């Protein structure tokens with residue numbers, strides 16, 4: 001995963017370093033307990049809120065969230081991951097592509 005880059009408080013596109021990203025979909029993953037395979041997993045966009053599978057959680061053992069963006073300046077569809085691991089919270093670009101529907 002590529003480290004997220006923020007300049008002057010503005011998140012930059014991981015592909016073109018453009019500063020005009022727009023959120024499309026947010027997926028939130030809360031495990032019932034550490035390493036639990038069950039929990040609350042929601043996917044939210046401008047049209048709906050739906051339960052989703054937890055297998056897209058960017059954290060293998062803890063909680064996490066994914067924010068899918070589109071960029072005004074290139075055709076990247078970057079996905080930002082914020083997740084916990086070993087007591088730390090990480091922010092990385094998870095992918096440049098859209099998540100495949102579960």
Ligand SMILES: [Zn+2]
Pocket residue numbers: 013014015016017018071072073074075076
């Ligand atoms: Zn871009």
